[in-house]
Amino acid sequence: MDNKFKNAKLSDYSPLTLAFIGDGVYDLMVRSYVVGIANRPVGELNKIKVSLVNCKSQAQFAKKILPLLNEKEESVYKRGRNAATSNTPKNSTVADYHSATGLEALFGYLYITAQNERLEELFNIIIEEFNLL
Secondary structure, rough: OOOOOOOOOOHHHHHHHHHHHHHHHHHHHHHHHHHHOOOOOOOHHHHHHHHHHOOHHHHHHHHHHHHHOOHHHHHHHHHHHOOOOOOOOOOOOOOOOOOOOHHHHHHHHHHHHHOHHHHHHHHHHHHHHHHOO
């Protein structure tokens, strides 16, 4: 996938815009991981994916990787976490929703700034640490 953001500056994007793109990046990484380890019916794949792509899980993942972030990454995470949002999905706490938004903003930032190795590194830490499947 060609990165269209070669000359992007962090200040060009709101934290919720970073979270918007990060949500898609994270979702695709999870889908790729799940398909790569388990050739199952699509319904089962989706059930596994949903267990990893929800506010509660993403909030747990954020807590795990937060101590591993550099200063810039932590700043991006906090900008996303602290962004004013107008709604909270049902079955989620406000705190989990904000933490998940911070994680998504971080993934969006890493994608936009073409830090693909760091993106993979953090995703692998999530997968390994939580022994998800």
